Amino acid sequence: MSNNMEEEFSNEDILVDKNSMPEDDPNGNTLHDAHDIRWGPQHAGAKLLASQYTKVSGILTADFASGIVHWGADTWGAVDMPIIGRNFLRPFREHHIDPTSITRHDFIETNGDNFAVTIPYLLYMAYKFTYSNDIDIRRLYNIEVYMFLLAIFVSMTNQFHKWSHTYFGLPFYISVLQRYHIILPRKHHRIHHVVPHDTYFCITTGWLNRPLEAIQFWSRLELLIEKYSGAKPRSDDFAWAQKTEKVHFE
Numbered sequence: 393m394s395n396n397m398e399e400e401f402s403n404e405d406i407l408v409d410k411n412s413m414p415e416d417d418p419n420g421n422t423l424h425d426a427h428d429i430r431w432g433p434q435h436a437g438a439k440l441l442a443s444q445y446t447k448v449s450g451i452l453t454a455d456f457a458s459g460i461v462h463w464g465a466d467t468w469g470a471v472d473m474p475i476i477g478r479n480f481l482r483p484f485r486e487h488h489i490d491p492t493s494i495t496r497h498d499f500i501e502t503n504g505d506n507f508a509v510t511i512p513y514l515l516y517m518a519y520k521f522t523y524s525n526d527i528d529i530r531r532l533y534n535i536e537v538y539m540f541l542l543a544i545f546v547s548m549t550n551q552f553h554k555w556s557h558t559y560f561g562l563p564f565y566i567s568v569l570q571r572y573h574i575i576l577p578r579k580h581h582r583i584h585h586v587v588p589h590d591t592y593f594c595i596t597t598g599w600l601n602r603p604l605e606a607i608q609f610w611s612r613l614e615l616l617i618e619k620y621s622g623a624k625p626r627s628d629d630f631a632w633a634q635k636t637e638k639v640h641f642e
């Protein structure tokens with residue numbers, strides 16, 4: 393009896409399946425074999441969620457990169473080193489002694505270097521989007537979203553940093569972005585400007601500063617480097633902070 397019932401249902405199922413229209417499925421979740429695609433990285437919902445992660449991780453990578461570069465330049469090396477001393481390290485020393493000098497730099501002086509770093513990749517991306525076929529574009533989409541946000545936030549890092557030192561005349565929408573910690577807030581960045589400038593190095597959004605401080609990321613890294621190289625962290629930065637103007641009376 394039950395076998396008959398099952399058979400009847402099965403036949404009916406087959407008929408329904410055969411004679412009905414396929415249901416509208418804009419996400420494409422039922423168009424594939426349920427076993428290997430429905431639940432997994434190819435699931436449309438999973439793809440959409442993954443694309444959200446790639447956006448956040450592009451911004452987090454930019455923030456972390458800003459921390460690494462800033463920490464490296466603040467902590468190691470000296471202004472009298474050949475090539476990088478004057479060109480790369482000097483502005484970092486100056487920024488600790490005269491934090492608002494950055495607000496007197498124009499757009500090009502503030503952002504030129506970071507824009508220059510990202511432009512080649514953005515051009516390459518524009519080329520790929522122009523000349524690749526749809527399938528390749530879809531396949532690369534998530535990684536390109538990640539790279540695009542990384543590039544945008546890297547190129548804007550010094551501008552965000554400059555705004556965090558700007559106390560007058562900021563556009564309203566910038567202060568809203570700061571207030572909601574979408575970009576580096578003023579109060580948050582001020583923690584870095586407390587002598588000896590040994591924490592809160594991330595200056596894009598500053599999202600990673602608290603977690604990195606919680607695991608003592610920078611101090612542990614410095615201990616490791618000091619142990620193997622013998623170099624003292626911030627010795628040059630400290631020397632510049634100690635400088636006094638010699639006044640001669642004749």
Ligand SMILES: [Zn+2]
Nearest residue numbers: 462466584589
């Ligand atoms: Zn600094």
Ligand SMILES: [Zn+2]
Nearest residue numbers: 487491553581
């Ligand atoms: Zn600063």
